[in-house]
Amino acid sequence: MKLKLLAATAAIALSGAAAQANTLVYCSEGSPEGFDPALFTAGTTFDASSHPIYNRLLEFETGTTNVIPGLAESVEASDDGLEYTFKLRQGVKFHSNDEFTPTRDFNADDVIFSFMRQKDDSHPYNQVSGGTWEYFKGMGMPDLVESIEKVDDYTVKFKLTKPEAPFVANMAMDFASILSAEYADAMMEAGTPEKLNTAPIGTGPFSFLAYQKDAVIRYAQNADYWKAPADVENLIFAITPDASVRYQKLKAGECHIMPYPNPADIQAMKDDGDINMMEQEGLNVGYLAYNTTMAPFDNPNVRKALNMAIDKNAIIDVVFQGSGQVAKNPIPPTMWGYNDAITDDAYDPEAAKAMLEAEGVSDLSMKVWAMPVQRPYNPNARRMAELIQADFAKVGVDVEIVSYEWGEYLSRSKDLDRDGAVLLGWTGDNGDPDNFLAVLLGCDGREASNRAQWCHEPFEDLILKAKQSTDQAERTKLYEDAQVIFKEQAPWATIAHSVVYMPMSNKVQGYKVHPLGGHIFYGVSVE
Amino acid sequence: MFGYFLTRLGMFVPTFLGVTLISFMFIRVLPGDPIIVMAGERGMTEERYQEMVEKLGFDKPVLQQYWDYLVGVLHGDLGESFVTKKPVWDEFFALFPATLELSLCAMIFAVALGLPAGVIAAVNRGKFFDRALMSSALVGYSMPIFWWALLLIIVFSGNLGWTPVSGRIDLLYYFPSVTGFMLIDSLLSGQPGAFGSAVRHLILPTIVLGTIPLAVIARQTRSAMLEVLGEDYIRTARAKGLAPARINGLHALRNALIPVITVIGLSVGTLLAGAILTETIFSWPGIGKWMVDSIFRRDYPVVQGGLLMIAVIVMLVNLLVDVLYGVINPKIRRR
Numbered sequence: 001m002k003l004k005l006l007a008a009t010a011a012i013a014l015s016g017a018a019a020q021a022n023t024l025v026y027c028s029e030g031s032p033e034g035f036d037p038a039l040f041t042a043g044t045t046f047d048a049s050s051h052p053i054y055n056r057l058l059e060f061e062t063g064t065t066n067v068i069p070g071l072a073e074s075v076e077a078s079d080d081g082l083e084y085t086f087k088l089r090q091g092v093k094f095h096s097n098d099e100f101t102p103t104r105d106f107n108a109d110d111v112i113f114s115f116m117r118q119k120d121d122s123h124p125y126n127q128v129s130g131g132t133w134e135y136f137k138g139m140g141m142p143d144l145v146e147s148i149e150k151v152d153d154y155t156v157k158f159k160l161t162k163p164e165a166p167f168v169a170n171m172a173m174d175f176a177s178i179l180s181a182e183y184a185d186a187m188m189e190a191g192t193p194e195k196l197n198t199a200p201i202g203t204g205p206f207s208f209l210a211y212q213k214d215a216v217i218r219y220a221q222n223a224d225y226w227k228a229p230a231d232v233e234n235l236i237f238a239i240t241p242d243a244s245v246r247y248q249k250l251k252a253g254e255c256h257i258m259p260y261p262n263p264a265d266i267q268a269m270k271d272d273g274d275i276n277m278m279e280q281e282g283l284n285v286g287y288l289a290y291n292t293t294m295a296p297f298d299n300p301n302v303r304k305a306l307n308m309a310i311d312k313n314a315i316i317d318v319v320f321q322g323s324g325q326v327a328k329n330p331i332p333p334t335m336w337g338y339n340d341a342i343t344d345d346a347y348d349p350e351a352a353k354a355m356l357e358a359e360g361v362s363d364l365s366m367k368v369w370a371m372p373v374q375r376p377y378n379p380n381a382r383r384m385a386e387l388i389q390a391d392f393a394k395v396g397v398d399v400e401i402v403s404y405e406w407g408e409y410l411s412r413s414k415d416l417d418r419d420g421a422v423l424l425g426w427t428g429d430n431g432d433p434d435n436f437l438a439v440l441l442g443c444d445g446r447e448a449s450n451r452a453q454w455c456h457e458p459f460e461d462l463i464l465k466a467k468q469s470t471d472q473a474e475r476t477k478l479y480e481d482a483q484v485i486f487k488e489q490a491p492w493a494t495i496a497h498s499v500v501y502m503p504m505s506n507k508v509q510g511y512k513v514h515p516l517g518g519h520i521f522y523g524v525s526v527e
Numbered sequence: 528m529f530g531y532f533l534t535r536l537g538m539f540v541p542t543f544l545g546v547t548l549i550s551f552m553f554i555r556v557l558p559g560d561p562i563i564v565m566a567g568e569r570g571m572t573e574e575r576y577q578e579m580v581e582k583l584g585f586d587k588p589v590l591q592q593y594w595d596y597l598v599g600v601l602h603g604d605l606g607e608s609f610v611t612k613k614p615v616w617d618e619f620f621a622l623f624p625a626t627l628e629l630s631l632c633a634m635i636f637a638v639a640l641g642l643p644a645g646v647i648a649a650v651n652r653g654k655f656f657d658r659a660l661m662s663s664a665l666v667g668y669s670m671p672i673f674w675w676a677l678l679l680i681i682v683f684s685g686n687l688g689w690t691p692v693s694g695r696i697d698l699l700y701y702f703p704s705v706t707g708f709m710l711i712d713s714l715l716s717g718q719p720g721a722f723g724s725a726v727r728h729l730i731l732p733t734i735v736l737g738t739i740p741l742a743v744i745a746r747q748t749r750s751a752m753l754e755v756l757g758e759d760y761i762r763t764a765r766a767k768g769l770a771p772a773r774i775n776g777l778h779a780l781r782n783a784l785i786p787v788i789t790v791i792g793l794s795v796g797t798l799l800a801g802a803i804l805t806e807t808i809f810s811w812p813g814i815g816k817w818m819v820d821s822i823f824r825r826d827y828p829v830v831q832g833g834l835l836m837i838a839v840i841v842m843l844v845n846l847l848v849d850v851l852y853g854v855i856n857p858k859i860r861r862r
Contacts, residue, residue, distance in 0.1 A: 033611050130612035138569050214812030236698050240810040248685050248692045407559030448570045
């Protein structure tokens with residue numbers, strides 16, 4: 001490592017401007033929790049680990065939620081949907097560092113290792129680095145995957161306990177990154193198994209060089225990458241937590257790209273000729289979930305009337321300061337299966353009031369829960385709750401705003417007998433509509449991630465059927481129908497999808513805003 | 528003198544134990560379950576929750592947890608971060624040199640400017656200098672750190688381009704960390720320009736972090752000097768015809784230093800508190816930001832370990848201040 005460090009130092013110091021031209025500096029918003037993506041859940045961690053350093057059997061095509069081949073050249077599902085056979089790519093090289101030089105190419109052993117350490121409690125790596133395998137377990141993989149078999153060096157078969165179509169998208173998620181089994185063995189033998197997380201070895205477009213917490217992460221181009229090598233020779237993450245400072249650094253030329261600008265700075269950035277501002281709807285939704293088990297919110301017409309009383313455009317202007325888009329469906333428009341034919345409930349306080357009266361609801365008092373934290377899908381929940389309070393007052397509904405510490409909020413809002421409607425939201429994990437519709441609105445999610453406590457049989461039938469089908473066209477149709485039922489039943493008021501802004505220097509070419517939220521620098525060049 | 532030092536050291540032990548208890552209790556009385564915060568919007572099954580409770584040791588009685596923590600601390604083990612899964616001790620020592628370097632520079636800046644400013648103001652009592660200096664000190668003391676930092680960045684880094692916006696050194700320079708102190712490491716690296724870059728990166732954070740202590744020291748020096756300048760022995764010295772510089776510098780300042788050193792000692796706490804904001808704004812990789820992030824994530828081992836280490840440092844500095852009193856004023860150590 002040291003030799004490599006010194007060599008890189010000399011190269012950078014000697015070639016000066018040339019080296020800089022070949023370096024892409026990204027002002028990231030925080031430190032990664034570590035470099036083994038399966039151990040963690042934060043997007044900041046995935047930006048620094050799974051995207052530059054690793055690959056997965058399947059990948060999300062950058063800029064879309066389409067799943068494309070990665071380390072697997074192909075995947076085939078059995079007719080009953082219970083077996084998935086992956087044909088692996090040959091000739092893929094792992095990175096090396098001062099303690100490890102791979103003696104073989106990537107093969108089936110690496111796939112088995114990468115998943116079994118998460119699945120098998122008795123695996124030697126199961127407890128290393130406090131492994132809690134949050135995503136693997138959170139996505140229900142331990143119960144879904146019955147076994148993983150090595151058919152031969154370049155063929156792996158996953159057997160499932162039940163047919164589940166989103167499994168394919170799960171294989172492209174960050175926790176499914178493929179690590180080197182050979183490196184793991186070497187580190188276990190050396191008595192330093194935690195190096196898998198601190199000195200990562202992968203097959204990705206960039207190899208890890210050095211990390212200083214809260215300061216900088218350095219990567220070098222992987223010249224042996226199995227696709228064309230990355231366009232830049234050096235990738236640097238300059239960790240800069242404050243958004244205003246990131247903006248100043250971008251202006252001063254100290255970095256080329258920055259994420260998460262302050263909404264207040266967006267106009268100035270758009271007006272700046274040296275800055276190219278890219279934007280895309282985020283893969284998220286912010287909503288107000290009624291408790292559909294409590295009267296009068298068990299009546300769909302009451303919920304619909306309240307939805308009609310909310311002025312969503314005002315919320316976009318005030319709370320999102322323009323960096324949001326009104327949501328009409330529970331899934332974002334960038335996701336396949338989005339039903340654009342649905343029309344949103346029009347903002348009409350008079351009609352809403354009449355509808356409430358027709359349902360015999362008068363002098364209604366309710367609680368609206370406002371989250372204590374900022375989230376992309378809701379940058380200021382307190383302000384949003386105040387706007388909703390004012391809107392509801394116009395239709396004769398009295399609102400009391402309540403809030404709790406974030407952990408308490410998450411915990412109490414799950415209760416079946418919760419009093420009041422909850423402001424919350426969701427950011428997608430894998431680009432599959434199941435990840436929104438089943439997780440947030442399925443019957444199994446009640447008293448957990450289904451904050452509306454909603455369980456509606458016609459809707460449930462559709463999403464279960466879609467989960468089990470491997471025919472994409474059929475799934476699309478089922479999800480479109482499910483959204484129609486959702487709109488009629490109105491368990492939530494869908495409020496907004498955020499818009500993701502990525503300001504970058506004009507010198508940057510080839511960057512694509514990724515709908516899944518990751519920041520990916522393969523294929524990006526600097527003039 | 529040695530006995531005096533031992534007495535002061537003896538007071539260290541109960542304070543240390545008290546701090547372990549307070550740091551342990553502090554994070555636990557805050558509402559918010561770390562496991563639920565970790566799971567986020569997704570939530571987790573009851574079974575998984577119980578598994579995590581056992582894994583993190585929360586199923587044990589609180590007293591047992593405290594005892595385990597205390598035994599760990601006495602063996603030099605502060606536990607592992609829930610988030611990064613790394614030992615708290617390692618994380619602290621990886622980040623602390625950055626905080627220490629910045630705090631020392633800020634302190635040197637504050638003392639180097641604050642002491643002379645206070646003396647000048649006292650000697651020119653009621654004149655233009657005095658009023659100008661003390662008004663500036665009041666402004667400096669009242670200024671929100673966050674705003675002050677952004678103002679300096681926008682003017683000096685953004686508009687004038689004189690100083691870098693943030694970080695510890697230009698990203699062009701790349702060498703392994705030896706001491707953790709960038710000024711020293713950049714010299715050791717032998718790379719031309721590295722030391723200059725490290726110094727340039729220190730300028731704005733030093734000014735921002737040093738501003739409040741500078742104001743406090745200047746005001747404290749002024750009032751201590753004024754008190755001493757009114758003493759009989761100063762009048763005697765003047766009557767003997769001693770040069771004013773000798774009176775002010777030797778006789779007055781030395782006696783005025785006792786309260787000033789107290790303030791400097793107490794400023795260490797202020798510096799560490801100020802470091803939290805300064806480090807966040809200047810992307811300075813120190814312990815301030817690390818602690819704040821940990822509180823939001825309810826990362827118990829980091830919060831209690833970090834608090835304990837900071838408290839120990841403040842206690843050590845105050846011990847040093849107590850010893851310095853003895854050196855400056857022999858009357859104190861004889862008491």
